[in-house]
Amino acid sequence: MRKFLPISVSFVFGVLMFALWFEDSESRSMLHFTLIDYWQIIFAFGLLVGVVSFISVASRKISRGEEPFYNGVLIFGALLMPTLAMIDGLQPNSYFQWMFENVQAPMQSSVFALLAFFVASAAFRGFRARNAQSIILLLVALIVIIGRAPMGEFVWGGFDELIQWIRDFPSTSAKRAVLIGIGLGSVTTSLRVIFGVERTYLGER
Amino acid sequence: MDSLITILATIVAGLVTFWTARLIHRGRKYHLREIAGIKALEDAVGRAAEMGRPILYTPGYGGDIQRPTTIASMNILSVVAEKTAEYNCELIYPTHDPIIMATAQEVVRESYSRVGKIDRFNPDNIYYVSSSQFGYAAGVEGEIVRKKPASIFLLGTFEAESLILAESGAAVGAVQIAGTDSTIQLAFFLIACDYTLFGEELFAASGYLSGNEATLASVWAQDIMRILCVSFVALGILSALFFPESSWWKL
Amino acid sequence: MDITTTISALLTLAVFSFLYGDNPVYKFAERLLVGLAVGYALVINWQQTIIDRLYTPLFIDGRLALVVALVLGLLMFSRFKRSWAWLSGIPLAAMIGAGAGAALPAMLEARIFKQLSATVAVFHDASGAFEMFSAIVLLVGFVTTLGYFYFGVHRSNALAVSSKIGSYFLMIFFGATFGYTVMSRMSILIGRLDFLMRDWLGVIG
Amino acid sequence: MSDTQTRRAQKTRRLIFSGVFLSITIGLLLPFQPEVTPSVGTKSMFSFIENIKPGSTILISFDHESASFPEMKPLAIAVVSHLLKRDVKIIAISLFPEGAGLGASLLRRLGEENKKTYGTDFVFLGFKPEPRATILGMGKSFSFVFPFDFYGTKTSDLPIMSADRYSDVVGVITIADGSYPSHWIEYGAAKYELIVLSALAASMVTSYDPYVTSGQLHSILGGLRGAAEYESLLNVDGGGSRAMLAQTAAHIFIVLILIVGNISYLRSRKKKV
Numbered sequence: 001m002r003k004f005l006p007i008s009v010s011f012v013f014g015v016l017m018f019a020l021w022f023e024d025s026e027s028r029s030m031l032h033f034t035l036i037d038y039w040q041i042i043f044a045f046g047l048l049v050g051v052v053s054f055i056s057v058a059s060r061k062i063s064r065g066e067e068p069f070y071n072g073v074l075i076f077g078a079l080l081m082p083t084l085a086m087i088d089g090l091q092p093n094s095y096f097q098w099m100f101e102n103v104q105a106p107m108q109s110s111v112f113a114l115l116a117f118f119v120a121s122a123a124f125r126g127f128r129a130r131n132a133q134s135i136i137l138l139l140v141a142l143i144v145i146i147g148r149a150p151m152g153e154f155v156w157g158g159f160d161e162l163i164q165w166i167r168d169f170p171s172t173s174a175k176r177a178v179l180i181g182i183g184l185g186s187v188t189t190s191l192r193v194i195f196g197v198e199r200t201y202l203g204e205r
Numbered sequence: 206m207d208s209l210i211t212i213l214a215t216i217v218a219g220l221v222t223f224w225t226a227r228l229i230h231r232g233r234k235y236h237l238r239e240i241a242g243i244k245a246l247e248d249a250v251g252r253a254a255e256m257g258r259p260i261l262y263t264p265g266y267g268g269d270i271q272r273p274t275t276i277a278s279m280n281i282l283s284v285v286a287e288k289t290a291e292y293n294c295e296l297i298y299p300t301h302d303p304i305i306m307a308t309a310q311e312v313v314r315e316s317y318s319r320v321g322k323i324d325r326f327n328p329d330n331i332y333y334v335s336s337s338q339f340g341y342a343a344g345v346e347g348e349i350v351r352k353k354p355a356s357i358f359l360l361g362t363f364e365a366e367s368l369i370l371a372e373s374g375a376a377v378g379a380v381q382i383a384g385t386d387s388t389i390q391l392a393f394f395l396i397a398c399d400y401t402l403f404g405e406e407l408f409a410a411s412g413y414l415s416g417n418e419a420t421l422a423s424v425w426a427q428d429i430m431r432i433l434c435v436s437f438v439a440l441g442i443l444s445a446l447f448f449p450e451s452s453w454w455k456l
Numbered sequence: 457m458d459i460t461t462t463i464s465a466l467l468t469l470a471v472f473s474f475l476y477g478d479n480p481v482y483k484f485a486e487r488l489l490v491g492l493a494v495g496y497a498l499v500i501n502w503q504q505t506i507i508d509r510l511y512t513p514l515f516i517d518g519r520l521a522l523v524v525a526l527v528l529g530l531l532m533f534s535r536f537k538r539s540w541a542w543l544s545g546i547p548l549a550a551m552i553g554a555g556a557g558a559a560l561p562a563m564l565e566a567r568i569f570k571q572l573s574a575t576v577a578v579f580h581d582a583s584g585a586f587e588m589f590s591a592i593v594l595l596v597g598f599v600t601t602l603g604y605f606y607f608g609v610h611r612s613n614a615l616a617v618s619s620k621i622g623s624y625f626l627m628i629f630f631g632a633t634f635g636y637t638v639m640s641r642m643s644i645l646i647g648r649l650d651f652l653m654r655d656w657l658g659v660i661g
Numbered sequence: 662m663s664d665t666q667t668r669r670a671q672k673t674r675r676l677i678f679s680g681v682f683l684s685i686t687i688g689l690l691l692p693f694q695p696e697v698t699p700s701v702g703t704k705s706m707f708s709f710i711e712n713i714k715p716g717s718t719i720l721i722s723f724d725h726e727s728a729s730f731p732e733m734k735p736l737a738i739a740v741v742s743h744l745l746k747r748d749v750k751i752i753a754i755s756l757f758p759e760g761a762g763l764g765a766s767l768l769r770r771l772g773e774e775n776k777k778t779y780g781t782d783f784v785f786l787g788f789k790p791e792p793r794a795t796i797l798g799m800g801k802s803f804s805f806v807f808p809f810d811f812y813g814t815k816t817s818d819l820p821i822m823s824a825d826r827y828s829d830v831v832g833v834i835t836i837a838d839g840s841y842p843s844h845w846i847e848y849g850a851a852k853y854e855l856i857v858l859s860a861l862a863a864s865m866v867t868s869y870d871p872y873v874t875s876g877q878l879h880s881i882l883g884g885l886r887g888a889a890e891y892e893s894l895l896n897v898d899g900g901g902s903r904a905m906l907a908q909t910a911a912h913i914f915i916v917l918i919l920i921v922g923n924i925s926y927l928r929s930r931k932k933k934v
Contacts, residue, residue: 006545010553017557018215021852022208030521033805036798037509038525039554042547043304043790044505045529050303050333051498052536057332070487077491078498085499091812092769098460100496100762105727106464107489108759109648110471111339112728115365116645116685117475117678118372119393119638120915124677124922125375126396136627137392137634142919144635148863149912150695150886150905164701166632167870169590173597174629175388176571176871177622181405181605182386183567184430185273187218188423190556190563193271197226197419200279201270201552202545203311210569211561218564236609267840270548271555304548307535337759338839339728340493343471343486350478364839365641365729365864376674378667387840389637389864392630403626409607424607431602434572441576442595454576456569475678500758504787508809551791558793558848566847566877574875633867636884640732640864642685642911643885646904647731649685660689 003204007196014194054078140166210456221429226422235425242382243410245400249356249380250285254292260285261297261354261379263345263370264361266338267387270304274386277411277420278361279312284414285358286316290325298331299348301341306333342366349373359383359398360407363390371397384410465656468648597625677918684914688907695905699890702866702873705880706858707894710740713831715748718824720833722845723753723760724792729838729862730763735888735900736860737767737836743895745775750821751783752803752830756795756841761788765811780819787811792841796848800827800855832856832879842869846877860887 013035020032055078058071084095091097129135143166146152147159192198229235253260262282268275282298289296296313300306310331317326334344346369349357357374359367359381367383367390374381375397383394384402394401402410405427412420441454470485510529514522528550534543575598578591603615604622653659699707713719721741725733744751753768755761765785772783786807789795798806803825804816816822824830833855835842842859849855856879859869863884872878882891885908888901 002542002545006549009546010549010556013550013553014557017554018560019557021558021561022212029801032801033798034521035554036794036801036806037522038528039551039794040505040789040791040798041510041522041525042528042532042551043794044501044510045532045547046304046307046551047336047497047501047790048506049532049535050306050336051494052533053303053306054333054335054494057329060329070483073484073487074491077488077493078495081492081495081499082502085503089813090499090503092766096499097762097766099492100727100759101766102460102464103467104489104492104496105730105759105763106648106651107467107471107485108337108339108493108726108728109644109730110468111343111369111489112365113641113645113648113731114471114474115368116641116911117681118368119641120681120918121674121677122368122372122375122393122397123638123915124673124918127919127922128926129923133623133627136624137395137631138919138923140628140631141634141638142916144632145638145912145915145919148635148639148886149909150697150889151909152912153698160698160700163632165590166628167867168874169593170597170625171629171632171867172870172874173594174601174622174625175868176575177598177601177605178386178388178404178626178629179567179871180434180571180602181427181431182273183563183571184218184427184434185386185405185408185423186559186563187215187430187568188222188426189271189273189276190560191215191219191222192419192423193552193556194560198276200276200312201308201548203308203315207565211564214564214569215560237607238609269555271552271559304551307544307548311541335490335493336497337493337728338726340490344490346474347478347483347486388629389633389868392634392637395630403605405605405607428606428608431606434568435599435602437572438575438595438598441572442579445576445580449580454573456565456573476675496762497758500761500788501790503813504761504809504811505790508807509789513808555793558797562793562847562851566851570851570875570877571871574871578874629867633864636866637864638912638915639884639886639908640862642908642915643732643863643904644729645681646685646689646885646907646911647734647900649682649907650689650731650900650904653686653689 003199003202006202007199011194011196014190018194051078217433218426218430222423222426225425225429226419229418229422229425235421237409237413237421237424240402240406240410240413242384242400242402242406243413245382246281246285246358246410246414247288249358249382250288250292250294252380253289253355254294256355258355259295259297259352260289260356260358261299261345261349261352262358262360263299264305265359265363265385265387266301266341266366267362267364268305269302270308272362274362274407275305277408278384279308280411280415280417280420281358281360282309283312283316286313287320290317290320290322293325296330297348297352297354299334299341299345300332301334301336301338303333306331338364338366342369345370346373349377349379353377354379357381359385359394360402361385363387368393368397461656465652468652596621601625680914680918681911684910685907688910689904691906693906694902695909697886697889697893697902697905699894700887702881702883703887703890703894706740706860706882707743707891709858709879710743710747710749713747713749716750718750718752718821718830719744720830721751721753721764722833722835722837722841723755723764724757724835724837724839724841725763725862726757726759726838727763732862732885733836733838733860734767735885735904736882736891738771738899739888739891739895739901740834740836740860740882741768741771742775743891745771745777745783749831750824752786752821752824753783754786754795754807755788756792756844758788761811780814781821784816784819784821785811786816792844793848796844797852800849800853802826827853827855832858834858834860836860837865838862839865842878846872850877863887
């Protein structure tokens, strides 16, 4: 029962979604609507579960005396946004939007900006011409970094065409093979999920 | 017409997948070629145990539970978790996706109970950080800097956060094993990590390590389908060159 | 230099302080960011999915089919009680099944068929020696990279050679990607520094 | 690693960090903007928008998070203002919760600047989870997936929503920093023959090249430089053009680092031999 029920549910949903792919794109079948509704609503509930467990892990840490201040900040942040949204909604110029645009967003992009520094230090440490592979990697990277710099045209006028050719042929050929590989992986995984062979998501191995 | 081809291809893929599964189930051996990262994976757990420091395992920001890479990563997690349970080593697993968190908790619990250490299993070590990319990145980065794990496993689908994690890991001197299908991040893992599994190598490694028949069978099935793809292209090119009017290859 | 800009700027500096080493200021910023991000996602999900797609249609417009979605969603919470946890496998299975069913045809058509056809089409459309040369480069790269991802034991030398050549093509792709990614990461940092110097300090106008 | 080694590595790291910081700061401070020549992808996006019949509707999807806003914002501004100037109506959504907050304020501001009416000339529908489900569902009906807009108005009451499915719009422009354009290609284009265009973070460009050559993706406008190129085609000064000198400086610094790193590597290898 504990395995049979989930496996049959995934079979039914899988087969239905597969079949509905071939339905005429102008039709507005209720079944398709309903399935998509279920899919999105379950996902939203999944996020609620995540938030609940997020807060309970942090508060358990506080009660164990692990970094009460920082874990308190964590919970404070998570509760602050819903509180602000309750005060005056999601309108432009609401507290909620202000907090998002002036506190959350700048911090996020600052964390992202740290990458510029890390790219440089990783390039220095790791980008060594050790063997044929790494020499190719290094050369192509240099061509792109110089050629796509806004003043790269002054160094050599042909960069644009060369980079476009690399992108359209050798680089595309490798990426295409990777795309197809991932595509095949998804196809076999999907088949295994639908037919109940793949049960990793139930904790089985 | 288009739908017919898709349905036909699905049937072919299904037949190949189930045929290889059947062969393997009947005891036919499928020999995997050697993949360098696999041995390193095993050593990394031992290293953490020796040093008495934790292991950090994270599946990256880009994945969801349906992705083949996430599933492969779960399979490897179950093996790593067994080892950490045996060696009494702490396993930390932060993720951006509550569904992945739920699944990973089940997987690790099963692993701990398989080796009879269920009392040592702590679900709080497998936790949800944030669904926002750099919220997740900042959270995991902080964990790396403070807990100073001996080994870090970055296995799954990664996006821009990859290098933040790998660089922080390098800064605390951890052995890092990466594996992902996100091709953009591979370039960074290649230069910042000790071992890197490219794309489907991760998938093959998971089949090999977990000894899961179904996974091995699909690796084999994909090999066969790759041959089919190449044959299609070869025939298509011949017919496009010698019979320019032909158009059957336009799928 | 208004107060809003100053707050954003100070938080930006707090994040950047990580470059010098982990410190309490960064730790505070990090926890605040993680908390706010969780709270933000919670609010948007709650309003736009739970309310707009479930509560209003079900309880106000009376679309009874959504009762199932509600039940499946609530089952996600069974995780919090050990003996009921298996029930959360059912909504998970529904989502995973639906995803697998939709992915099968999508992957086949968009990732595999179209990409295979495009590889043939280059030969069909090639006119002139250079275009034919490029087409051959594309083909060689494509086939050898697929060969690189062939996992069966290499019984023939041809396969080993092909996989070696494939790895060179992969490196071309990685190199180009690395170059473009450097561009991208630098752009983000430029944006942050531009904010600090233009909007906050006003040293550039 | 020994202690001295760690300390030396730490010192090198900080030296490199300062170099990155300095090169960009100098690039920003110097009062000079290099010219950029538009690339193939930029021109293709520009001419697509130039050729849209005024009064048609287009879909825009803000498929990025706030982290990459510095790179996405100039791209989004260039494309959206071009569309508004051409009198193209815009239905905008987001596949990321954070994209919703950003899309909402950006669209509002540009709409007001171009004297457009909300609900008639443009609308922001907001966010729904599970990108694949959203894209498949919108193929049936936009107002089914988005019964209310971002501000809580019933979408069926808005005049612009007479466009309710993919066949009513000229295409979708996904403004993205990650893997979401592939969902538009795999689910929108493959099933509903939707035309997909993209304004991407530079890092994503090479990953989507195969889709351009196969005809599944109409065009790629890539990165801050792409934004600068687009601004030059529009004859405006914007965030892209302003950043180009700093971008050049940063690239020069990285090239230097790669060269120095490799020279020291080759020398240390010689010593060992």
